[in-house]
Amino acid sequence: MNRSTRLAIGVLGLVCCCAVRAHALDVDRASYKITLPEGATVEKGDGEIDADHMTTVNLPNDSTMVVLVIDDKARASVAFDKMVNEYKSKVKEGSVDKSESFVQPKATRANAVTGRLNGVLITFDVGQIDGKEKSFLVVFTYMQSKKAATIEMVQKAMTTFVIKE
Numbered sequence: 001m002n003r004s005t006r007l008a009i010g011v012l013g014l015v016c017c018c019a020v021r022a023h024a025l026d027v028d029r030a031s032y033k034i035t036l037p038e039g040a041t042v043e044k045g046d047g048e049i050d051a052d053h054m055t056t057v058n059l060p061n062d063s064t065m066v067v068l069v070i071d072d073k074a075r076a077s078v079a080f081d082k083m084v085n086e087y088k089s090k091v092k093e094g095s096v097d098k099s100e101s102f103v104q105p106k107a108t109r110a111n112a113v114t115g116r117l118n119g120v121l122i123t124f125d126v127g128q129i130d131g132k133e134k135s136f137l138v139v140f141t142y143m144q145s146k147k148a149a150t151i152e153m154v155q156k157a158m159t160t161f162v163i164k165e
Helices: 003-019 073-090 144-158
Strands: 025-028 032-036 054-058 064-070 092-098 109-117 120-130 135-143
Touching: 032 064, 032 144, 064 073, 073 092, 073 109, 073 120, 073 135, 120 144, 135 144
Parallel strands: none
Antiparallel strands: 025 032, 054 064, 064 135, 092 109, 109 120, 120 135
C-alpha cells in the first residue's frame, strides 16, 4: 500500500469517525421509561436506593436531573414537601415559587426553589407526576445562566416520559 492510499484511508477513517453523532439515551426502568438528550449520562447508583427508584442524570450542559419513584402515591405529597423544604434549607436567600417547567406530562404540583449555593444563583425545579398507583418526583437543577437551555432540554425529555402501570 503506497503512501497516498494510506493517507486516503486515514482521512476517510477520520471523516467517518467525526461523522458519528452521539445518540439520545433511552432509560428503561421498572416503573417508567424516558429518552434523555444526546450527551446525557446516567450515574451509577450508590447502592442505597436501587436504579428503579432513583435515577440521577448528568445533562450535557452541566445541569442535573433526578427521577425518584414513590411506590405509594398517597405518600408523594409528603415526599414532595420534604424535598422542597430540604432544597430551600440548602440555599441562602432561598425562595419558593410555582414552576411552570413541567408541561408534558403535566405535574400534579411543581415548585422552583431558587437561592445561592456557594455564591452561585441556582434553581431546583421539583415536579410531582402522579400515575395510577405510583408518583414520580422529577427534579432538575441548573444555574440561572443555563435556565432556558436546561428547561428546554428537560421539557423535551419529559415528552417521552411513559409511566408503566
